[in-house]
Amino acid sequence: MKWIRVLIVSLLVFLGVGFYIYHFVYNKAHPDYEQLQADFEISAVDLFNDFKTDAQKSALQYNGKMILVSGVLTRVEKADSTSIAYFVLDEGMFGDEGVRINLLSDQAGKLSDQIDSTVKIKAFCSGFNDTDVILEHGSIQK
Secondary structure (H helix, E strand, C coil), X not given: CHHHHHHHHHHHHHHHHHHHHHHHHHCCCCCCCCCCCCCEEEXXXXXXXXXXXXXXXXXXXXXXXXXXXXXXCCEEEEXXXXXXXXXXXXXXXXXXXXXXXXXXXXXXXXXXXXCCCEEEEEEXXXXXXXXXXXXXXXXXXX
16 A cells, blocks of 8 residues: 555656646747847957857857847858858858858748848857857847
8 A cells, every 4th residue: 555655646746747847848938039139239240250269258258149240141041941041251161151040930031132232130149160150040120
């Protein structure tokens, strides 16, 4: 009989932990990236040069922050359901280098006629991979 009580208590604890994980972690509301205020406003050239010059210092300053980036849009690519905007600023050993922004799903169509034009895109900085500054959840700003 004692093992049945232990089994029931273990089951209740397991269900409680499962509910907690689902409710507070898995089901957590995501921020509305379009409505977040930019922490920094910077040109794509300056952002890229900051990371190329001192990646560690720039990572501490920009990673995890919303950044409003402006520059001449080089191209927009679609990969599956993701659209990616590029500010190509340099030619490296492995191809183009610059700032790469993964756009929010409803933003891709807004850039189709903006190639070679100056645009402003607000996005969340997630790092630098030695060739590109990576920004995510991008939205076009007017």
